[in-house]
Amino acid sequence: MNSKVSFSAASRDYQAGRYTQSLATLNQLMDIQQDAKTYALLAKNLVQLGFKADAAKAYGLAGNCEGPNAYEYQKQAAKLYYETGSEDEALLIAMRNLTRAQEDAELAFIITAIYLKRQQRDIIRPFKTVLSESMNPDHMRLAALLLSDDLNDATNQTLARNLFKRFPGNHAFRFLHLVFAREFNDFEEAAKHQAVIDGTLAKGDLDILRKDNPFYHLHWCGNENFNRYATIGTTPLNQDRVASRRNQPHTWSNKIRIGYMSSDFWDRHATMKLLQRILELHDKDRFEVTLFCHTGPEYLKHNDTDRSRWGRIVDIHGFSDQAVLAIVREHNIDIMVDLKGHTSGSRAAAFNQPLAPVHVGWLGFPGSTVNIDLDYVIGDHFVLPEVAKPFYHEKFCRLPESYQPNDPMHRPKPRPVTREQLGLPEDAFIFASFNGNRKITHEVVNSWCRILKRAPNSVLWLMANSPRNQANLSKHFQTAGISPKRIIFCPRAPYDQHIDRQQAADLGIDTFPVNGHTTTSEQLWGGLPVLTFKGTNFASRVSESLLQAIDLPELVAGDLQAYEDLAVELAQNPGRIAEYKARLKEKRYIAPLFDAERFCNHLEQAYEIMADRARQGLAPEHMDIPALPPRTAPFASE
Structure with missing residues (x-):
């Protein structure tokens, strides 16, 4: 040839x-x-x-x-x-x-x-x-x-800038650009591009929200109806696969096998500052606990805790979704709990496979985990009120006091500290905010300006993540007529020092539409009362839940105006602040918020009901867990 x-x-x-x-x-x-x-x-x-x-x-x-x-x-x-x-x-x-x-x-x-x-x-x-x-x-x-x-990562900033610069008409890239504007408190830039979004929504076009990230969306939108439309990066649920997963053959045992999945299984992460005591307290005679861990090695090297106290550790870092499915099924898990939702590092998409008869979302994401096959979302009557039910595909599992666990054993106890040590004025009323700077929206900082103007002997003690945040926040306060002397910036601090320093303030003032979550419970643990107001979605109702669980419901104002009025009133009544601080100290070891044993008992009741329904072939249904009798004696001492 x-x-x-x-x-x-x-x-x-x-x-x-x-x-x-x-x-x-x-x-x-x-x-x-x-x-x-x-x-x-x-x-x-x-x-x-x-x-x-x-x-x-x-x-x-x-x-x-x-x-x-x-x-x-x-x-x-x-x-x-x-x-x-x-x-x-x-x-x-x-x-x-x-x-x-x-x-x-x-x-x-x-x-x-x-x-x-x-x-x-x-x-x-x-x-x-x-x-x-x-x-x-x-x-x-x-x-x-x-x-x-890490939104301070220069490669992240370059990526967002390139995308939006090349395609300024692309709404997904506009939302991405807005993430960075909010992260660094660039209020002018955020307002300019948010106006385009708001104008589109005013015309009834909710489809624009499908270009927004579910997590970052919460930082500007407290509309619970709108929240479920932010779905970029997700795909619609296949209801046939949901039904198939629930009906697949399963072998039950005399113990309920709980699987938790997260990338945060290391002791310095906020999730574990809340959760680790609950994991230790799980009743080993009734439950087997397995942690499906995709925590990165760069974080695990900072972990100082014996993680075996939390349960059996199964490493799935770097595994494909199919490999995750195989290893979870190998452990024959009854209830799989996703602790991440739509947050960075999540493997929530793995729950769109038949991991277990029962899938649950809890703790990591404050809302409905859209387009993920979850049977239940764990909350309470404050973060998940009746009016929220139409906006969730998950069934509500409401714990009786607060959805947020807290660890009273491993969290450092606040030690005495003086204002002089921290460089704070002795004779001023000190408002404080230690929330992440992205939660400080244009509306939030304007509200704080109004409070400061009405409370002339007050200052705002404000944590700034970076010099860029501090410069942008300073500019806004000065433009609003607030003297630079009345804004006292502080950086992040080591955890034990942060717990200590909070008590030097008089009143924590909350952010919206995303409240302090772990930040609020840390302030309450550290002896600092926190002022919030009733929210309109899960993320904006968290501080109310925590304040109710520590018996300070009067610090939940009815609306924004009432929040500002109460802030001013308290700034003029230091005696009431002293009463609140005394009550926090009194309630720390008897109220439900920091009672990990009580919380674990309520959570285990919920798991037993979920497992019993699945074992009987019953579909998931809303459930409210009854409260144990109130404590009559502290669960711990100072």
Whole structure:
């Protein structure tokens, strides 16, 4: 056979769409000619005939041959392996070309998509910029998912800036840009772009919200109806799969097997500052506890606690969703609890697989975990009132006092501290806010300005995350006519020092629409009363829940005006503040808020009801857990 003539014939057949004939000619040719162009043409024919996996192998062989097109052939092989689900083979090729992938969005997309799914974010950090500069919508959407918790990370800022600059009419990138504006309290920039969103909503177009991230959406929108529309990065629930999961065969035992899934299983994370005592207190005769941990090694190296006290640890860091499914099913879990929801580092999407007969959302995300297959959301009567039911696909499991667990054993006790030690004025009334700066919206800071003007002998003690936050906040206060001397900034502090310093203030003032959550319970633990007002969604009702559970309901104002009026009134009545502080000290070890044993008993009642319904084949239903009798003696002492 004349190889030159045969290859030309195979090429002509391919160009004419005669793929089967071209493939037959190439198969004969392969006996005498195995070079890059032959393998590449073979791959093209296989693609046209629908044999993508075989085509990937052929492109791989073409890429292994020396020649000017070797890299392009390898890239085509990687793309086809990725499309056919052969992720390991795709990565093998892509990682051999790692340096070039930092400049090639197509290869960067493959590496990023796979490692993002496996929660191995460190590897994909170099690809943020090239993906954000691509014109391919899929690349841009993936780039938008690469934001990490650290919004101070310059690569995150560059990514957001590139996306919005290139596509200013894209609402998803506008929302992304707004995340950074709010993070750094750039109120002018936030107001300018929020006006576009508000104008669209005023016309009744709620679809714009589908471009917003469910977590960051809560930081500006307290409308519980609107909250369920923020769904970017999620896919609609498949109700047939939900029904199939609930009805799948399951082997029950005399103990209820609880599985908790989180990336926060290390002792310095806020979640574990709340939860670890509950995990230790679970009744080992009635429950088996397994922690499915996807905590990154960069965090675990800072953990000083023996995590085996919390339960059996199963490492799923970097596992695919399918691998997570296999390992969870291997442990035959009865109730799987997602502790993350739509927060950074979440693996909530894994719950759209049949992990267990009962799926539960709790603690990490203050709202409905949209588009995730959860049977129940754990809350209480304050964060989940009756009016909220239409806005959740989950059934309500309401604990009798507060949904938030608290750890009175491992949390440091507040030690005496003076204002002089902290550089605070002795004779002023001190309002304080230690909430994350992104929670300080334009509306919040304007409210604080009004309070300060009406309470002339007061100052605001304010935590600033960065010099940029401090500069933007200072500018706004000065523009509003508040003297710089009345705003006292402080940085973050080591945890024990932070617990100590809070008591030097007179009154914590809450943020909205996202309240302090762990921050509020820390202030109450540290002896600082917190003022809030009734919210309109889960995230804005948390401080009310905590204040009720520590027996300070009078610090929950009816609305924003009442919040401001009460702040001013209290600034003029230091005696009432002294009474509140005395009550906090009295109630710390007898009220429900910090009573971990009582909380655990209520939570275990809930788990038993959930398991019993599932064992009987009953569908999930709303449930209210009855309260144990009130304590008559403290559960601990000073």
